[in-house]
Amino acid sequence: MRFPQGKNNIDVFELEIYNKIMITRGSVRRKSEVVFKRVIELRKKGYSYTEIKKETGIAKSTINNWLSFVGLTLSKEHFQIQAKKRVENYVLGTEASKITRAKRKDEDIQKFIQEKKLYFNDPFFVAGIMLYEAEGSKGFSNGLSNSDFRLILFFIRFLEKYLFIDRYKNLTFRLYVHETRKNDLTRIVSFWSKKININSKDIRLSWKRNIVVKRRENLDYVGQFEVRVHGIHNFTSKILAISDIILARYTRI
Numbered sequence: 001m002r003f004p005q006g007k008n009n010i011d012v013f014e015l016e017i018y019n020k021i022m023i024t025r026g027s028v029r030r031k032s033e034v035v036f037k038r039v040i041e042l043r044k045k046g047y048s049y050t051e052i053k054k055e056t057g058i059a060k061s062t063i064n065n066w067l068s069f070v071g072l073t074l075s076k077e078h079f080q081i082q083a084k085k086r087v088e089n090y091v092l093g094t095e096a097s098k099i100t101r102a103k104r105k106d107e108d109i110q111k112f113i114q115e116k117k118l119y120f121n122d123p124f125f126v127a128g129i130m131l132y133e134a135e136g137s138k139g140f141s142n143g144l145s146n147s148d149f150r151l152i153l154f155f156i157r158f159l160e161k162y163l164f165i166d167r168y169k170n171l172t173f174r175l176y177v178h179e180t181r182k183n184d185l186t187r188i189v190s191f192w193s194k195k196i197n198i199n200s201k202d203i204r205l206s207w208k209r210n211i212v213v214k215r216r217e218n219l220d221y222v223g224q225f226e227v228r229v230h231g232i233h234n235f236t237s238k239i240l241a242i243s244d245i246i247l248a249r250y251t252r253i
Helices: 012-027 030-044 049-056 060-070 076-119 123-135 149-162 179-196 235-250
Strands: 143-146 171-178 203-208 224-229
Touching: 030 049, 030 060, 049 060, 076 123, 076 235, 123 143, 123 149, 123 235, 143 149, 149 179, 149 224, 171 179, 179 203
Parallel strands: 171 203
Antiparallel strands: 143 224, 171 224
């Protein structure tokens, strides 16, 4: 690489470059002088190695060597520029991912709706949808809870018939019992085990510890039973989407 012979013919930056790479100027061939300067220029603007490679076609190892010679690899200013660019790229990437996930979710829901359209006039199907609309979780738990075993059993059979759910593989069960009814636990667990036709060992237990001013003697007390669905992506969103369609039929003003 050749540089002008007098200081008056080159600027300070070029002089610093010349002084730092004299011992290795053989690494920059005559035909690379233009691209070498381009690499320096891009780096000063905050370009990353990948971006410089894309612009110039130079290997990253060569870019690193050249920039090391001129002291642009550890520039505080450069790191600040790169940090800002990384944050900007992260934000853009995150937003793009959100858009992609939202699009895939919507496509998944629309496909589900199309698959279940033939059941929209089936009373059992409509009742199952409405039951979840009224009693089901609106968050991410995909659960429905109630103290009436008939509603729980109805919901399970709805899942088995229309969503092909296996109660022994795709459902988990939890029983919420007030701590003041510990002495009734065996009876309560046995009750749900028989009604739902599952092993009592498959029923997880949670104690309700809210304060009771006066205990009510209710011999029919069986706690609160919850069913959670697993294995169906976007389950709650799908059910509620169909619920909106069905409700719209009967709530138009």
